[in-house]
Amino acid sequence: MALDFGISPAAYDYISEVVYKNSRIYLGATKQQLVSSRLAHRPKAVGVKSFDQYCDYLHTHKNSDEIEVLVDLIATNHTYFFREQPHFDALAAQLLPGLLRHVPAVRNGLRCWSAAASSGEEAFSLAISLSEFNRGQRRIDWHIYGTDISRRVLASARTAIYAAAKVKLPDAGLMARYFQKGSGPYEGQCRIKAALSSNVTFIQANLFQAAYPVPQPQHIIFCRNVLIYFDPPSQAQLIKRLYDALIPGGYLVIGISDSLHGIQHPFDNLGGGIFRRAN
Known part of the structure; x- marks a missing residue:
């Protein structure tokens, strides 16, 4: 049984596509928990109630700052001085x-x-x-x-x-x-x-x-x-x-x-x- 992380398969696929197109970050098929966690507050931030509606927002605001916010939140920025x-x-x-x-x-x-x-x-x-x-x-x-x-x-x-x-x-x-x-x-x-x-x-x-x-x-x-x-x-x-x-x-x-x-x-x-x- 697929786990429910509050994001539908269609929404996950669309967000993955947007992220890949704008950054080449490849999320694959199993990062639903990561995506729903990192983007948990974005639907409300843009005035919608669900990830499906958030995808509609992304589709109709393709040149908005939200695309950059999305990629920023998905990207991993773990670092420290003299790493490796x-x-x-x-x-x-x-x-x-x-x-x-x-x-x-x-x-x-x-x-x-x-x-x-x-x-x-x-x-x-x-x-x-x-x-x-x-x-x-x-x-x-x-x-x-x-x-x-x-x-x-x-x-x-x-x-x-x-x-x-x-x-x-x-x-x-x-x-x-x-x-x-x-x-x-x-x-x-x-x-x-x-x-x-x-x-x-x-x-x-x-x-x-x-x-x-x-x-x-x-x-x-x-x-x-x-x-x-x-x-x-x-x-x-x-x-x-x-x-x-x-x-x-x-x-x-x-x-x-x-x-x-x-x-x-x-x-x-x-x-x-x-x-x-x-x-």
Whole structure:
């Protein structure tokens, strides 16, 4: 017997179709509970009484902000500082030295893209890692671009303010070097120092839009724990586009939950979720 999550099969199918069309997020046939939970308040918010009526609303308001709200609520934005730490270790030990050897001009302007930046923790983790790499001598000028489909989480990222209790760093000294602790109304929060955040730009983007709003080619792209939300054809399309967005010799980093298994691609697989575009 099918479980009743308050959403009819027809409504679920229609919402899944709208989400896929506007984001390529593939919900499949078994995410009724997730959809009904995350969208529980949206019918009332747009003035209707059921998910079936909500679908009618979406159909008649195809150019409304509600489509963006819908995708935002369905998208998963789980992140934290230095998530999957080995990738940041590899950045300093492998990726940056490799670029300096094979692409010497990178010293004058490294471009790094956090392609699913969410609320900014990954982009700022990259910024901290690059700044640490440069400590003692200015070896690389760099800029990081963080993109996400959600304007809501990007608005949070641009504040560069985080709950101090949730900022877990691999070295205690990083807090003093790169964060300001809040006081008064900001007690218990911390903000990325301007010297660091000024080198990070956040831009709203859909990974499947016609053209990416970040400078190309990029030297390093982090696109982690994203592929799992797309169907195989979309995964293949995205990987090709990211390959094309990289400089020869540049690196793509995917998440521990992602895989390029079954996807034809020209990357060199360096292991650990790290791929290199051939020279």
